[in-house]
Amino acid sequence: MNEIGGAPLFFLEFGDIVIYFSPFTITLFLLALVFSVFVLVSRPERQIDIAFGADAFYAKVISLSELKFRRFMSIACGLACMGAMVTGDLFDFTLFVSLVGICNVGIVAAVKSRHVQNAAYQYGLVALAGTVPMFAAAAMVAATTGTLSMLELAEGTIQVPLAARALLVLGVMGEGMAPFYAAKAEMFRAPGAPYVIMCSLSSLLIFLRVAEVILVL
Amino acid sequence: MIAELLFATFFGLLLLGIHRKVIARIQRRPGPPVWQEILHMLKFSFKTTWVPNTASAALFVGVVLVAIGIWTAALFVVTSGGSLLVIFAIYMLHKIVEHGFGLSSGSPYGKFGGVRSVISAASEIPLIVSVAAIAIFTKSLLISDIVAYQTLHGPLLLTIPPAAVAMYVVLISKMPFGPFSIVESKELVSGYKTEHFGVWRAGLEICNGLKTYVLLLTFILVFAGGLPFWLILLAMLLITLSLSFVCALSPMLSPYDSVTIQTIIAGLMVAYVAILGVVS
Numbered sequence: 008m009n010e011i012g013g014a015p016l017f018f019l020e021f022g023d024i025v026i027y028f029s030p031f032t033i034t035l036f037l038l039a040l041v042f043s044v045f046v047l048v049s050r051p052e053r054q055i056d057i058a059f060g061a062d063a064f065y066a067k068v069i070s071l072s073e074l075k076f077r078r079f080m081s082i083a084c085g086l087a088c089m090g091a092m093v094t095g096d097l098f099d100f101t102l103f104v105s106l107v108g109i110c111n112v113g114i115v116a117a118v119k120s121r122h123v124q125n126a127a128y129q130y131g132l133v134a135l136a137g138t139v140p141m142f143a144a145a146a147m148v149a150a151t152t153g154t155l156s157m158l159e160l161a162e163g164t165i166q167v168p169l170a171a172r173a174l175l176v177l178g179v180m181g182e183g184m185a186p187f188y189a190a191k192a193e194m195f196r197a198p199g200a201p202y203v204i205m206c207s208l209s210s211l212l213i214f215l216r217v218a219e220v221i222l223v224l
Numbered sequence: 225m226i227a228e229l230l231f232a233t234f235f236g237l238l239l240l241g242i243h244r245k246v247i248a249r250i251q252r253r254p255g256p257p258v259w260q261e262i263l264h265m266l267k268f269s270f271k272t273t274w275v276p277n278t279a280s281a282a283l284f285v286g287v288v289l290v291a292i293g294i295w296t297a298a299l300f301v302v303t304s305g306g307s308l309l310v311i312f313a314i315y316m317l318h319k320i321v322e323h324g325f326g327l328s329s330g331s332p333y334g335k336f337g338g339v340r341s342v343i344s345a346a347s348e349i350p351l352i353v354s355v356a357a358i359a360i361f362t363k364s365l366l367i368s369d370i371v372a373y374q375t376l377h378g379p380l381l382l383t384i385p386p387a388a389v390a391m392y393v394v395l396i397s398k399m400p401f402g403p404f405s406i407v408e409s410k411e412l413v414s415g416y417k418t419e420h421f422g423v424w425r426a427g428l429e430i431c432n433g434l435k436t437y438v439l440l441l442t443f444i445l446v447f448a449g450g451l452p453f454w455l456i457l458l459a460m461l462l463i464t465l466s467l468s469f470v471c472a473l474s475p476m477l478s479p480y481d482s483v484t485i486q487t488i489i490a491g492l493m494v495a496y497v498a499i500l501g502v503v504s
Contacts, residue, residue, distance in 0.1 A: 013307040013366070031310050034297065038317060041290060045283050052280040052330035066278060066330070200280045200327035207342055208320045215313045218352060222309075222359065 018095075025095040025158055031219060035092040035212050042201075042208050043085030046078060049201040067198045074199075076117050081205040084110035088209045092216055097148055097155040100220065101141045101178070107209045108134035108182035114206055118197045137181020144174035148224075160224050167224040179217040183210035225300070229434075232299050235457070236433030237261040239440070239464045240400065246468035247401055265429035273422030278330030287324035288420070288427040294318065295434035302441050305368025311442055312355055315394075316348050318435065322407055325428070326416035337415030340479055341407045344397070344486065351394045353493035357387035358446060360500055367445055374449030381447040384500070388447045390493045395439055395467060397486065402471040404486065406479045440464070 013030030020026075028036070051074060053066040069077075084107055091103035112134060116127040149155050152165040160167060197203055241258040248255025257263075275281050298314040301307070319341055326338020359365055361383060362373040374380055381388045397404040408415035417428055440460040444451065448459065477485065 013310065030301070031307055031313065034310055034313055038290075038294075038320075041286075042320075045286050049280045049282040049286075052283075052328055053278040054330050054335065055278055055332060057332065200324070200330075201283050203327060204283070204320060204324050207323055208317075211316050211320060215309075215316060218312075219309060222356075222365075 023156065024099060025156065026093045027095045027158070028093060032093050032216070035215060036089050039085055039088040039092060039208070039212055042205060043082055043089070046081040046085060046201045046205060050074075051199040051201060054198040069199055070119075073117055073119065077114055077199055077202040080110045080113035080117070081202040084114065084205050084209050088212050091213055095157045097157060097160070097220070098145045100157075100216070101138075101145045101175075104141060104179055104182050104213050104217075105138045107213055108137060111182075111206045111209060114199075114202050115197060118199070120197065123197045133181050137178045139178070140174040141178025141182070144171045144178060147171040147174065157220065157223055172221050172224060176217060176221060179213055183213055228303060229296060229299060232437040233265075233430050233433040234262060235460075236435070236437035237265060237429065239436055239460060240432060242461070243399065243464055243468045243471070244401070246465060247472040250469065250472035261429065261433070265426050265433070268421070268426035268429060269423055271422045271425075273424065276329055276331070276419055279419070280328045280330075283324060283328040284420075285424065287321055287328060288424045288431075290324070291318070291321045291431040292427055292434070294321070295431050295438060298438045299434060302367060302438055302445065305366060305371070308355055308358065308365045308367055308370065308442075308446065311367075311438070312348075312351055315351060315439070319348070321431075322416045325420060326407075329419035331419045333413045333418040334416055337407050337412050337418065340409075340412075341416060343479065344404065344406060344483055348394075351391060353490065353497050354387040354391045354394075356497050357384050357500055360497070367442070370446055371450045379448050386493065386496050388443075390489065391443055391447070393486075393489055395443060395463070396470055398435065398439060399467050399471055401476075402467070403474040403477050404482045405471075405476060406482050409476060436464075 015027050015029045016033065018025055018027050051069045053068055055064050055066050057064050087103045087106035087110060091100055091107065094100050094103060112127055112131040115123060116131070118124065118127075145155060148160070148167055148171050151168055151171070152160060154160065154165070159165070238258065238261070241256070241261040244260060245255045245258050275284055294314045294317055298311055301310045301314075322341035323338040326334040326336070326341065328334075355365065358370060358380065361380065362370050364370065364373075370380070377383070396402050399405070400408065408417065412418070417425065420428055437460075440463055441456065443463065444456055444459050451459065
């Protein structure tokens, strides 16, 4: 079960922290990279909405200051996401995932709409709460196994507690906006397609990576 | 690889054409010819192409390339016996593509198609549960290992039929005109793809053909094992016919009903795999 994402292609060692690229992690990494490039080069769309009660429509335009802030948060989100996809260290994974959560809150909270900000506030509370079980999971793994290296844990010689795995999944569920927070459609229909997409992309990517992490541990 | 890619695209589009034809005949309509989807793809390739004034241009165009890219990668992974987890990842990332298609144009129809795509993400959970059930038995997620396991122990379709049913539900959720096709429902014109015309739409049609071929091929390899090529194509046709019957005879659900039913199926599957894990 050590090669569930395909055989590792190469390792990049930073002391005891190892980054590894397998067909699975490199696919996720490249997608995070591609969408980060889209964020860099795209201008946001102008959303058209119907003016009810009149024969007219209006376009929502994003101001330059809002654009700059959301673009910065989206790129930070993309970088955090890329880190979370390839890291071989459980603690680094939790750090990157919590950074994804913070950036996601920033991306949506900058929208000048009361409905979107309410939804962002509620999501922010969930994301903050999600960090607790996630770091608790990393702490439990460190305490019971003496290591946080996924490569060492994947050898199967040390048993990772089931509770630690469950807490890790719970934490990631709290951090990710989609799919478990997707019913808050205000956030996903907010203007600024390249930035909003980064929210849903990062959420799905961290879910995919945690699935691999859980199967590997 | 180029020949395989072309074959997969055209055969996938042919299956989608057959799907439309069968649905039409069940509903006592003549329906379009079976090669209609191939004609669509060719027609759109030569039609006038534009990017709407309101669109986020780079994303509007780039997402088409990403759509073709991810399903080309998926075809390569399946045919080379790579990891099932990569296929699962690509399947989930197709949601982002739909979301990107919908939001990038600025159109309200596309936007709501994209939003519906995100809220119907519960349809992915049965797939990961299927993957987990397969991993419990085969101890590997490489498609080549799964095929080899079935050569020794018989098809997984007979060993873990609920996992096969879960993946069949996933196939239904990706077929057009099905009960879960809320992302391209008629009240949203064409949903997330409303504003993509001309060569961008042709790219989307190519993606649809590839997606259909890859998902059906994966289902057959994972649950029936390695079969002769002609038998795989026949099995794909039979599965498509069964999906057409389901789509023709069931009404399209409302968005929240669709999500509720998919969540219930996901819950049942999680319980099944939990029991399977304890028993094994």
